[in-house]
Each structure stands twice: as structure tokens, then as C-alpha cells.
Amino acid sequence: MSPEDRSPEPEMLAKSIAQKAKAAAGRLACLQTGIKDAALLAMADVLEARRADLAEANARDLEAAREAALSSALIDRLTLNDKRIGGMIESLRKVASLDDPVGEIWDVRVRPNGLTVGRMRVPFGVIAIIYESRPNVTCDAAALCVKSGNAVILRGGKEAIHSNRAIVEIMETAGREAGLPDNAIQLVPTTDRAAVGALLRLSQFIDLVIPRGGKSLIETVVRESTIPVIKHYDGNCFVYVDDRADLEMALAIVVNAKTQRPGVCNAMETLLIHEAVLERFLPRAVEALRVKGVEIRACDRCRAVVPDLLVACEEDWRTEYLDLILAVRAVGSPEAAIEFVNTYGSHHTDAIVTGDYKRALDFLRAVDSSCVLVNASTRFSDGGQFGMGCEIGISTDKLHARGPMGLRELTTSKFVVLGSGQLRS
Amino acid sequence: MSPEDRSPEPEMLAKSIAQKAKAAAGRLACLQTGIKDAALLAMADVLEARRADLAEANARDLEAAREAALSSALIDRLTLNDKRIGGMIESLRKVASLDDPVGEIWDVRVRPNGLTVGRMRVPFGVIAIIYESRPNVTCDAAALCVKSGNAVILRGGKEAIHSNRAIVEIMETAGREAGLPDNAIQLVPTTDRAAVGALLRLSQFIDLVIPRGGKSLIETVVRESTIPVIKHYDGNCFVYVDDRADLEMALAIVVNAKTQRPGVCNAMETLLIHEAVLERFLPRAVEALRVKGVEIRACDRCRAVVPDLLVACEEDWRTEYLDLILAVRAVGSPEAAIEFVNTYGSHHTDAIVTGDYKRALDFLRAVDSSCVLVNASTRFSDGGQFGMGCEIGISTDKLHARGPMGLRELTTSKFVVLGSGQLRS
Numbered sequence: 001m002s003p004e005d006r007s008p009e010p011e012m013l014a015k016s017i018a019q020k021a022k023a024a025a026g027r028l029a030c031l032q033t034g035i036k037d038a039a040l041l042a043m044a045d046v047l048e049a050r051r052a053d054l055a056e057a058n059a060r061d062l063e064a065a066r067e068a069a070l071s072s073a074l075i076d077r078l079t080l081n082d083k084r085i086g087g088m089i090e091s092l093r094k095v096a097s098l099d100d101p102v103g104e105i106w107d108v109r110v111r112p113n114g115l116t117v118g119r120m121r122v123p124f125g126v127i128a129i130i131y132e133s134r135p136n137v138t139c140d141a142a143a144l145c146v147k148s149g150n151a152v153i154l155r156g157g158k159e160a161i162h163s164n165r166a167i168v169e170i171m172e173t174a175g176r177e178a179g180l181p182d183n184a185i186q187l188v189p190t191t192d193r194a195a196v197g198a199l200l201r202l203s204q205f206i207d208l209v210i211p212r213g214g215k216s217l218i219e220t221v222v223r224e225s226t227i228p229v230i231k232h233y234d235g236n237c238f239v240y241v242d243d244r245a246d247l248e249m250a251l252a253i254v255v256n257a258k259t260q261r262p263g264v265c266n267a268m269e270t271l272l273i274h275e276a277v278l279e280r281f282l283p284r285a286v287e288a289l290r291v292k293g294v295e296i297r298a299c300d301r302c303r304a305v306v307p308d309l310l311v312a313c314e315e316d317w318r319t320e321y322l323d324l325i326l327a328v329r330a331v332g333s334p335e336a337a338i339e340f341v342n343t344y345g346s347h348h349t350d351a352i353v354t355g356d357y358k359r360a361l362d363f364l365r366a367v368d369s370s371c372v373l374v375n376a377s378t379r380f381s382d383g384g385q386f387g388m389g390c391e392i393g394i395s396t397d398k399l400h401a402r403g404p405m406g407l408r409e410l411t412t413s414k415f416v417v418l419g420s421g422q423l424r425s
Numbered sequence: 426m427s428p429e430d431r432s433p434e435p436e437m438l439a440k441s442i443a444q445k446a447k448a449a450a451g452r453l454a455c456l457q458t459g460i461k462d463a464a465l466l467a468m469a470d471v472l473e474a475r476r477a478d479l480a481e482a483n484a485r486d487l488e489a490a491r492e493a494a495l496s497s498a499l500i501d502r503l504t505l506n507d508k509r510i511g512g513m514i515e516s517l518r519k520v521a522s523l524d525d526p527v528g529e530i531w532d533v534r535v536r537p538n539g540l541t542v543g544r545m546r547v548p549f550g551v552i553a554i555i556y557e558s559r560p561n562v563t564c565d566a567a568a569l570c571v572k573s574g575n576a577v578i579l580r581g582g583k584e585a586i587h588s589n590r591a592i593v594e595i596m597e598t599a600g601r602e603a604g605l606p607d608n609a610i611q612l613v614p615t616t617d618r619a620a621v622g623a624l625l626r627l628s629q630f631i632d633l634v635i636p637r638g639g640k641s642l643i644e645t646v647v648r649e650s651t652i653p654v655i656k657h658y659d660g661n662c663f664v665y666v667d668d669r670a671d672l673e674m675a676l677a678i679v680v681n682a683k684t685q686r687p688g689v690c691n692a693m694e695t696l697l698i699h700e701a702v703l704e705r706f707l708p709r710a711v712e713a714l715r716v717k718g719v720e721i722r723a724c725d726r727c728r729a730v731v732p733d734l735l736v737a738c739e740e741d742w743r744t745e746y747l748d749l750i751l752a753v754r755a756v757g758s759p760e761a762a763i764e765f766v767n768t769y770g771s772h773h774t775d776a777i778v779t780g781d782y783k784r785a786l787d788f789l790r791a792v793d794s795s796c797v798l799v800n801a802s803t804r805f806s807d808g809g810q811f812g813m814g815c816e817i818g819i820s821t822d823k824l825h826a827r828g829p830m831g832l833r834e835l836t837t838s839k840f841v842v843l844g845s846g847q848l849r850s
Binding site for chain 2: 249
């Protein structure tokens with residue numbers, strides 16, 4: 001084996017990638033919006049022109065996945081069909097059209113001594129994204145990082161390595177030709193897990209880590225990282241139907257929140273119903289949900305009203321099913337609903353349906369979640385739906401970014417002070 | 426030994442404190458501003474009335490400190506004289522007068538489907554403050570946490586335990602009588618270090634940890650904590666005097682930044698001078714600084730101009746002296762100055778003195794620090810000077826809060842959505 005054939009030590013590899021990213025970050029931070037946008041549009045054009053190359057790379061991943069007998073769900077997530085490649089191209093153009101958050105100055109005050117003090121929005125520097133099988137995350141995450149002036153280090157799942165290499169090669173080349181600095185977008189080229197561990201200790205070069213994927217991936221990253229991490233945990237989302245709700249509206253919201261797309265983090269997992277409307281509301285809700293194929297697990301109070309419901313156990317109130325299963329429970333008051341949500345929910349997204357002004361405001365204030373809705377489906381908790389253009393995920397942390405994270409949440413700030421010779425006395 | 430005399434296990438103690446704080450946090454989050462302000466003013470009145478009790482408690486700490494032969498600097502920091510007690514009282518009244526950040530709704534958008542989406546400022550929940558010897562931190566930190574709707578767990582240095590107990594007993598009692606929930610303010614009652622370690626693992630109850638003190642304290646907290654930490658590290662602050670500077674202004678800023686209060690984090694530690702003005706500026710700067718007793722360590726270029734300067738070594742560019750010592754270096758261009766600051770500085774506070782518009786803006790954008798100033802002394806990097814009212818410290822992190830942290834930085838946000846029955850299609 002010649003020296004060139006040896007794969008480098010994971011620590012050396014990680015350090016080399018991180019150093020190159022840091023160097024790129026300094027130049028990206030000062031890049032004009034026009035150049036960043038031109039780069040994103042060029043990437044979209046080249047992706048369009050090289051759809052066949054991408055499909056070929058993806059076919060290699062899919063073949064390996066079938067050989068390894070991966071589940072059909074995993075193979076589906078891995079697949080880049082024409083529609084998904086189109087989605088990536090569209091998303092690049094969309095990100096190019098968004099306002100650039102970098103350089104924005106806000107919260108400006110003129111102090112009595114004439115100092116002008118404000119805050120300037122600036123990129124973090126280097127962001128590492130650690131994710132699982134979906135190769136389109138590669139494109140979306142890189143686009144958002146570039147637009148927000150950050151260098152990005154991507155580490156996708158090993159099943160998607162050929163697809164990811166092809167996507168990054170296209171984006172990197174097209175971006176560089178349009179004026180991005182070298183190494184603005186880098187993919188960790190190996191599937192060696194030790195390289196990730198080494199990256200997560202390079203806090204002198206990497207400013208932020210965003211893990212996207214299952215709970216065990218996130219927990220591993222949090223445990224190993226000495227770099228700040230923004231976590232994207234589960235959504236065990238609740239809808240509370242108050243006794244002062246418009247029950248027609250409540251029924252429509254409940255069905256939408258549970259069934260419009262049950263496999264995602266902002267779908268409803270537990271329904272709370274005020275006991276004063278239990279007899280009027282529960283049978284209708286059960287009927288409408290069963291038509292959509294939903295299995296219902298309920299508390300004893302509910303089962304006294306609709307006897308053929310399955311029994312819910314303690315664990316059900318804490319479970320994110322991501323499936324056509326719903327836990328249902330009667331509560332005695334809005335306060336009890338708030339307490340139940342705060343105790344058993346995952347602090348992601350929760351909704352109240354009510355016509356009562358005070359209860360609506362109390363629920364908004366007291367429910368300790370990243371997104372709280374009144375009279376709307378939990379499915380709206382999403383950067384696109386909120387008008388943020390795009391999202392890199394939904395943060396379940398309280399620090400820095402909470403809820404859908406868009407371009408602005410990929411930046412930090414600094415105080416800028418314009419003086420004319422002021423001295424402190 | 427009777428069972429009551431045994432000190433509880435550190436894990437049990439920490440858990441009990443944290444659980445009580447969490448319960449208080451739920452009630453504090455919904456408390457009206459008027460009640461919080463009344464509580465702070467009541468605390469100020471009781472502190473005023475009980476100055477003698479506080480002085481007595483402090484005398485016990487001072488006696489123990491003298492017996493343990495602590496340094497005079499430490500004893501000075503520990504001392505609560507009349508003026509410092511007055512400062513604590515003033516600071517409580519000041520915090521009461523500040524705007525309440527909680528409940529503010531901003532960034533409101535009405536979406537095409539009629540959904541109204543905004544962000545609401547809400548308390549974190551429970552904040553733990555880990556600090557060293559100064560007992561007035563106990564009062565300031567508790568006041569800021571209460572006003573921002575957070576329950577606080579305080580862990581001060583063991584040297585100040587009697588003073589801290591007296592302060593917290595006064596604040597807790599006066600606050601409770603004025604309407605604060607029980608356990609809004611708690612002091613870890615033991616000086617056992619294991620109790621801190623146990624607290625730092627209770628991420629299910631505690632939302633944020635803020636260490637205040639020396640580097641080793643902060644590093645220990647970061648290493649042991651599974652809860653998010655906002656760090657307050659060193660300030661190795663730079664001033665760059667450009668060749669297009671008003672040299673009179675530059676001289677005044679340099680002297681002020683170095684000597685107005687040399688022992689604090691926003692004092693200048695390194696001076697960079699454009700080589701084109703080295704001969705005109707350096708001798709005058711040396712003279713003015715020497716009058717103030719400053720020792721100067723310089724690069725070879727500078728020593729060619731003023732030969733009797735001490736020699737600076739590589740380590741000097743990285744050192745936070747916190748003393749009347751200054752490192753001085755010549756640079757060839759504004760770009761070289763920016764690179765030097767980003768390489769050797771601590772990303773805390775840096776200033777440029779220049780009359781050139783483009784250079785000023787480039788420096789503001791490219792220097793990667795929490796606070797960047799043009800034509801003003803670094804000593805202004807301070808929450809009070811910036812008009813934030815009060816500060817809990819100066820964050821050197823990029824996540825969540827960067828630079829001086831006031832009340833608003835002790836809050837997080839949630840998305841609030843006002844609907845009228847919207848469904849996602």
C-alpha cells in the first residue's frame with residue numbers, strides 16, 4: 001500500500017477539514033449578498049444540468065442499500081427521484097431569493113455621550129451538520145449556511161455517501177466558480193465514525209453543531225461535543241379542546257393535526273378534552289378519526305363515554321407515535337390541561353381550541369413549548385408556514401433558537417459602537 | 426448525631442433545590458410586572474433596615490477569611506462595607522425601574538391564510554448562577570433573575586457563605602411577603618462541592634447555568650454540566666491606531682482604555698499601531714502611558730523607534746494582564762490589524778481609531794468579537810454604558826447572548842400563533 005492510499009487518521013482528517021472551513025468562514029462573512037445569491041443560482045443550474053450524474057450516484061447508494069437489506073422506509077428516504085432533485089433545485093432558488101440576514105443592524109441607541117450603540121447580525125463562522133440518510137438535507141443545509149455567511153461541514157449517513165459526494169461536488173464547484181471561497185462547503189469524505197467524534201472536539205475551529213435525526217444520534221452528539229449544539233428533539237404535540245371551543249372548528253383541527261401527515265414532528269399525538277364537552281365531542285371525534293384509520297387509546301373517563309376505545313397507559317401520554325395512533329384524555333379545567341401538557345409534552349408544539357379570550361392568552365403564556373397555537377392545527381409549526389422562507393429544523397432548545405430555525409437563527413450578533421473619541425470617566 | 430443533624434446527600438439536596446425552583450418558575454413566569462417590582466423594592470427596603478444584620482454576617486466571613494490567611498485582594502472583594510450595601514440597595518431599585526422583558530411580542534406577521542405568527546419573550550425557567558467571592562453578585566444576580574421571571578439557584582464561594590445566607594434570607598422573605606412564590610430565590614446552603622456537580626446534571630429542572638469567575642471555575646462548570654452554559658471568559662482587548670486616525674483622539678483613547686480601570690475585562694491589553702504613524706505616535710503614547718505607570722512590552726519595529734521598551738514575546742499578544750502592562754506592536758495595514766486581532770484576541774472587545782470610512786466599516790464587520798468599537802474606548806463595553814440598565818455579565822459565547830447580557834438575555838422566546846380555525850392542506 002503506497003502512502004497515498006492510506007486513509008488519514010480521523011483526528012488529522014477532522015482537523016484539516018475544520019481548519020479549511022475556518023479559513024473559508026473569514027472570507028464568507030464579508031461576501032456580498034449578490035455573490036452568495038449568484039452562487040446558489042449557479043448551483044441550481046448545474047444540478048439541473050447534471051441530474052443524470054446525481055441519479056447515477058444515488059443508484060449506487062440504492063444498490064448498496066438493497067444489498068444490505070435496509071428497510072423500505074430507509075430506502076425511500078435515500079431515494080433521489082426526479083421530483084426530489086427538482087425539490088433541491090427549487091430550494092436553492094428559494095434560498096437565493098430570501099433576504100440576507102448578515103450585516104443587519106438593529107436595536108440602535110444613541111447614548112447621552114453621543115456613542116451610537118447597535119447590534120450587527122453576523123455569521124457564526126463554521127457550522128457542522130450531522131444528519132442521517134436523506135441526501136436532500138445535504139443541499140438544503142449547505143444552501144442555508146452559505147446564504148447566512150457560514151462555512152459548513154456536512155456529515156451525512158453512510159448509506160448516502162455517493163449521493164452526498166455528488167451533491168457537494170456539484171455545489172462546491174458551481175459555487176466556487178461563482179465567487180464563493182474554497183472549502184465553503186465540505187463533506188466529511190469518509191464514513192468512519194471516529195472522524196465525527198474528532199470533529200466534535202474542535203471547538204477552536206467549529207462554532208456550532210446541528211444534529212438532525214433520531215434521538216440516539218442527537219444524544220451521541222450532545223455527549224461527545226465540546227462545541228455548542230442546537231438540538232432538534234421529538235415532538236409529542238398536544239391539542240386541548242376547551243369547553244368554550246367551537247366544536248366544529250375543534251373537530252376539523254383535531255383531524256388535520258393528527259392525519260394530514262402523521263409521520264412528522266408537528267403532528268398531534270395526544271388530545272385533551274374538557275370534561276364538560278366530552279359527551280358531545282368525543283364520539284364525533286372518534287368517528288372522524290376512525291374514518292382516517294386512527295387507533296385511539298383513551299383514559300377511563302373517555303372510555304366511559306365511548307366504551308370500545310383501547311386503554312391508554314401512563315407511557316402513552318409521553319409517546320411520539322409518528323403514526324395513526326392517538327392518546328385521548330379528559331381534563332377538568334384549562335389549568336389542568338396546561339399542567340398536563342407541561343408535564344407530559346415534549347415542549348415542541350401545542351394548541352388550544354377555545355372561544356374564550358382569557359383562556360387563550362393563559363394557554364399561550366403558560367405552556368412551556370417552542371410553539372403555542374390558538375385555534376389552528378399543530379401542523380403549522382414550520383419555518384415555511386411561518387413565512388421564514390426555509391428552515392434548517394425545529395429547535396427544541398431554549399438557548400439561541402427555539403422552534404423553527406431559519407436563516408436568521410444561523411447567525412449570531414455583535415455589538416457595534418460608533419464613537420467620536422468618547423472616553424470613559 | 427441525630428438524623429436531623431446529618432447533612433443530606435449532595436444529590437438529594439441538589440434535586441430538592443432544583444425541583445422547588447422548577448415549581449417556583451412556573452408561577453414566576455406568569456407573575457405581573459407590578460408584583461415583581463414591588464418585591465424588588467421591598468427587598469431594597471428590608472436590606473436598608475437590616476444593614477446591621479448583614480454587616481454582622483459579613484464580619485463572620487471576614488473573620489474566617491483572616492484566620493485562613495486569605496489574600497488582601499480576596500478579603501477586599503469579600504467585604505460588604507456601607508457603600509457596597511448601598512450599591513446593592515440601589516441596584517435592586519434600578520432593576521425594579523427597568524422595563525419587564527417578559528411577554529413582549531415581536532416579529533409579528535400575518536400569513537396569507539390569516540394566521541398571525543409572532544414571537545413572545547418568556548423566561549428560561551430556572552437559572553443557576555455559580556460564582557466566586559463577591560457577595561454583592563448574590564443580590565444583583567437574584568434581582569435580574571426575578572425581574573426576568575426566572576427562579577434562581579445561587580451558588581457563591583464558600584468564603585462568603587454567611588453574607589450570602591443573610592442576603593438571600595432577606596431577599597427571599599421580603600420577596601415572598603410582597604407576592605413572589607416560595608423558592609423563587611434559593612441559595613445552595615452547603616459549601617460542599619459535590620452539590621454543585623449534582624446540580625449541573627439536573628437538566629430536567631434547570632434551564633441555564635451562568636458561571637461567573639475565573640477561567641478554571643468556568644472550565645469546570647462547562648466540563649461537568651449537561652445543562653446549557655453561557656460562558657464569560659477573558660477579555661484580551663485590542664486597540665488599533667490606523668494611519669488615518671486623529672492622533673490626539675487616538676492618544677486619549679489609548680490612555681483611557683489602558684489606565685481608567687486596568688483590572689477589568691474590557692481594559693485594553695494590546696495596542697496595534699499602523700507603521701506609517703509609528704514614529705509620530707509611539708513616542709507620545711509611551712510617554713503618556715508611562716506617566717500613568719504602564720509597563721510596555723513591544724515588538725522589534727516599535728523598539729527601533731523607542732529603544733528602551735521591553736521585548737514582547739509571542740505569549741504577550743495572548744495575555745490578559747488585568748494590570749498596568751501593555752503589549753504594543755506595529756502592523757503594516759488595517760487588514761493585518763484585523764487578522765492579528767482575530768488570531769490573538771479573545772473575541773471580547775476591540776477598537777479601531779481611524780478617520781477612514783471604509784476602514785471603520787471593514788473593521789466593524791471583520792473583527793470577530795462580541796463588541797467592536799470605532800473611535801471610542803474599549804471600556805464602554807458594558808451593559809450599563811450601552812443603556813441596557815444592568816448586566817449579569819459579558820458573554821464570550823456566540824450562542825444566544827454575545828457581549829453584555831441584560832434582562833432580555835435572561836429570557837428565551839416561543840412562537841405564538843393566533844388562528845381562527847386554519848388547517849394545513
